[in-house]
Amino acid sequence: MRRFEFTEKQRQAIQYERYRHPDPNVQRRMEILALKMHGETHQRIAVLAGVSRSTVQRVLDLFWQGGLEKVRQFQWHIPTSALAGNAETLAEEFRRSPPHTVAEARRRIEELTGIRRGREQVRLFLKDHLGLSWRKTAAIPIPPKQTLPEHAARQADFLK
Numbered sequence: 341m342r343r344f345e346f347t348e349k350q351r352q353a354i355q356y357e358r359y360r361h362p363d364p365n366v367q368r369r370m371e372i373l374a375l376k377m378h379g380e381t382h383q384r385i386a387v388l389a390g391v392s393r394s395t396v397q398r399v400l401d402l403f404w405q406g407g408l409e410k411v412r413q414f415q416w417h418i419p420t421s422a423l424a425g426n427a428e429t430l431a432e433e434f435r436r437s438p439p440h441t442v443a444e445a446r447r448r449i450e451e452l453t454g455i456r457r458g459r460e461q462v463r464l465f466l467k468d469h470l471g472l473s474w475r476k477t478a479a480i481p482i483p484p485k486q487t488l489p490e491h492a493a494r495q496a497d498f499l500k
Contacts (some may be wrong), residue, residue: 346377353408360402360410369411372399423465427451431470442466442474 358370375385402410418424430449439445445461466472482491
């Protein structure tokens with residue numbers, strides 16, 4: 341079992357950042373260290389801090405490896421789309437000939453890149469990465485018993 345000993349400087353930093361650090365995740369980690377500093381068991385720390393026992397162990401491992409600097413760092417994983425690398429090519433293709441449906445866009449993306457994605461993923465990619473959005477269209481109704489030229493003439497007379 342490892343024994344954690346905190347220097348006076350570390351104690352002061354933990355007590356300060358426990359409530360005043362701008363990142364609430366760091367505050368929670370400092371709370372775990374503060375409880376450890378007061379000699380609490382891992383199980384009790386987990387209960388008091390409102391985290392799992394494995395989180396307590398992870399935070400203490402970080403402190404053991406690199407001190408407070410390591411505890412303050414976060415390695416966030418931000419996933420990137422496989423289609424993002426082909427965004428320029430696809431944007432150029434879709435500007436030249438916009439797809440009429442998501443299904444058509446999906447088929448053309450698969451033909452151009454070899455990457456197959458579901459309809460919802462393609463729709464989000466078109467909207468978020470390429471700035472495209474769907475447009476609702478509908479037929480303009482023509483009154484019954486009139487041909488298109490008759491209707492257009494009647495509308496032109498109405499608008500005069």
